Every structure is written in structure tokens, then in C-alpha cells.
Amino acid sequence: MNRDELEVELAREHPDAFAWAVRCTLGSREVAEDALHDAYERILSGRARFEGRSSFKTWLFGVVRLIALEQRRRGWLRLARLQAWFAREPRAADDPPAETETNEQLQAALAQLSRRQSEMMHLVFYQDLSVQEAAAVLRIPVGTARTHYERGKARLRSLLAGISRP
Amino acid sequence: MTGHQPDDDLHAAFQAERAAEHPRVPSYAMVARGKAKHRPAPKTRWLRLSGAVAVVVIGIALVLLSQSNRDIERARRVMEGESPTASLLPAPSVSLLDSIPRFGSSVLGSPLRSLDPGGPLGPPLSRSPRI
Numbered sequence: 356m357n358r359d360e361l362e363v364e365l366a367r368e369h370p371d372a373f374a375w376a377v378r379c380t381l382g383s384r385e386v387a388e389d390a391l392h393d394a395y396e397r398i399l400s401g402r403a404r405f406e407g408r409s410s411f412k413t414w415l416f417g418v419v420r421l422i423a424l425e426q427r428r429r430g431w432l433r434l435a436r437l438q439a440w441f442a443r444e445p446r447a448a449d450d451p452p453a454e455t456e457t458n459e460q461l462q463a464a465l466a467q468l469s470r471r472q473s474e475m476m477h478l479v480f481y482q483d484l485s486v487q488e489a490a491a492v493l494r495i496p497v498g499t500a501r502t503h504y505e506r507g508k509a510r511l512r513s514l515l516a517g518i519s520r521p
Numbered sequence: 522m523t524g525h526q527p528d529d530d531l532h533a534a535f536q537a538e539r540a541a542e543h544p545r546v547p548s549y550a551m552v553a554r555g556k557a558k559h560r561p562a563p564k565t566r567w568l569r570l571s572g573a574v575a576v577v578v579i580g581i582a583l584v585l586l587s588q589s590n591r592d593i594e595r596a597r598r599v600m601e602g603e604s605p606t607a608s609l610l611p612a613p614s615v616s617l618l619d620s621i622p623r624f625g626s627s628v629l630g631s632p633l634r635s636l637d638p639g640g641p642l643g644p645p646l647s648r649s650p651r652i
Contacts, residue, residue, distance in 0.1 A: 480535035
């Protein structure tokens with residue numbers, strides 16, 4: 356793939372890649388942007404090469420996940436959260452609401468899952484990947500991925516039922 | 522992928538989230554261009570890194586230096602220290618151990634002289650008239 360083709364692919368997958376980056380950076384949009392920027396830079400400069408062994412989306416998500424992990428290790432997440440906390444401003448009244456009630460419930464339930472389970476739920480239900488593709492993104496065996504998927508799904512369902520119950 | 526029960530409810534919940542999220546995603550061009558505000562410029566980053574390394578090196582050197590000074594001071598105190606019973610150790614003949622022995626001379630005189638009267642080292646014979 357040449358640079359132009361890569362740009363087209365990246366732009367096409369960008370919205371989903373951003374959502375995945377947010378998930379990988381534990382909900383920080385600022386750090387997700389940084390991670391995604393790094394990922395795009397590495398891909399476009401050829402430091403990360405697509406070999407065609409999986410779909411482009413699966414490969415891209417794997418790269419984003421690794422970079423997000425690196426960034427988390429470097430402590431950018433804590434710094435960014437601190438910066439965001441100091442720089443936070445009250446939301447204007449005419450801004451659209453960030454999340455609907457359903458989304459808030461879903462986020463609250465996802466926050467209670469283990470990291471792997473939460474990632475599996477996101478990859479399968481949000482990104483529409485198969486369990487095999489999700490396993491490739493997370494670099495874990497398919498059997499392990501399936502276990503995380505089943506347990507995560509059961510737990511998520513019970514959590515959502517608990518939240519929605521009055 | 523469907524499991525034991527249909528996952529339509531979860532799928533619908535996530536897709537609702539996806540629909541709400543997509544309009545809020547920053548554009549590809551903006552993310553690809555990057556925002557430099559989160560990171561220090563490369564030069565500043567190197568400067569900060571070298572400053573931090575220098576501080577660490579100086580800190581380690583100071584710690585080692587103070588440790589070495591403490592060791593020297595301790596050794597000096599050990600060398601200068603004297604036992605409370607050290608005054609009991611000297612004996613009258615201790616000075617003999619420090620002297621270098623020589624043939625034909627002694628600081629105390631040779632007691633063997635009396636055993637060799639008339640000899641080269643002994644006392645002279647007294648000549649008394651024979652009766």
C-alpha cells in the first residue's frame with residue numbers, strides 16, 4: 356500500500372479507530388487523540404507496516420492498542436486527566452448532551468467489567484468484529500477471547516439489568 | 522458469535538452509543554496533523570531529559586561521596602581507638618623486643634663474661650703468689 360492508499364483507508368476507519376482509542380485509553384479523549392496521531396504517523400511513515408495478514412481494520416486496531424498501552428505506561432493519561440481537570444469548563448446550555456441516558460448506563464456498566472472484557476464487548480458489539488478478529492486485535496488466543504466474550508456479556512447483561520431496575 | 526441467547530439488546534445499545542459518538546469524533550485531518558500542546562517540543566524534551574539525568578548523576582555522586590567520607594572517618598576512629606586495658610599490656614622486658622641484638626655487646630652487659638675468666642671476653646685472672 357502506498358501513502359495515498361493508506362490515507363484513504365485511515366480516513367475511512369477513523370471514526371471507529373477513534374472510539375477504539377478512547378476505549379484503550381480508559382475514556383480519555385485527549386490521550387486517545389494523541390495515541391491515534393502517533394499511530395497514523397507511524398503507519399504513514401512506514402514504521403508500522405500493513406502486511407495484509409488480517410483485515411486493515413484489525414491491524415489498525417492492534418497498532419492503536421499498542422500505542423495506547425505505551426502512552427498509558429508513560430503516564431500521559433494521568434497528566435492529561437490532571438490537565439483536563441484543571442482546564443475543565445462548564446458545558447454551555449446549547450451544547451448537545453454528550454451521552455444519552457442509555458449510553459451513560461452502558462458506560463457505567465462497562466466500567467465495572469475487567470479491561471479485557473470491556474475491550475471484547477467494544478470490539479464485538481461496537482466495532483462489529485468477530486471474536487476471532489477481536490482476538491487478533493488483542494493478541495490473545497481465540498479460546499481466551501471467547502471466554503472473555505462470554506463472561507463479559509453475561510456480566511454486562513446483569514449489570515445493565517441492575518442499573519435499569521428502579 | 523451469538524452465544525446462548527440473542528445479543529440484539531447489547532448490539533442495539535452499542536450501536537446507539539456508536540451513533541451518538543460519531544458526530545463528536547474529531548476529524549481525521551485534525552488528528553493526523555496532531556496537537557502539539559500535550560507534548561513538549563523535541564528540543565525542550567531533550568533539554569528536560571538531560572537536566573533530569575544530570576540531577577540524578579549529581580545526586581548519586583553526592584550520596585557516594587558522603588558515604589566514602591563516612592567510611593574514612595570510621596576507619597580513622599578505629600585506628601586511633603585505644604582499649605581501656607591497654608595500660609596493663611606493657612611489661613619491663615618489652616624494650617628488649619625492640620632492640621637489635623649484636624655480637625659482643627649488650628645493653629645489659631654479658632653475664633657470660635664471668636664464665637670465661639682469662640678469656641678474650643672474660644675478666645682477667647688475678648695472679649696471686651703461690652705458696
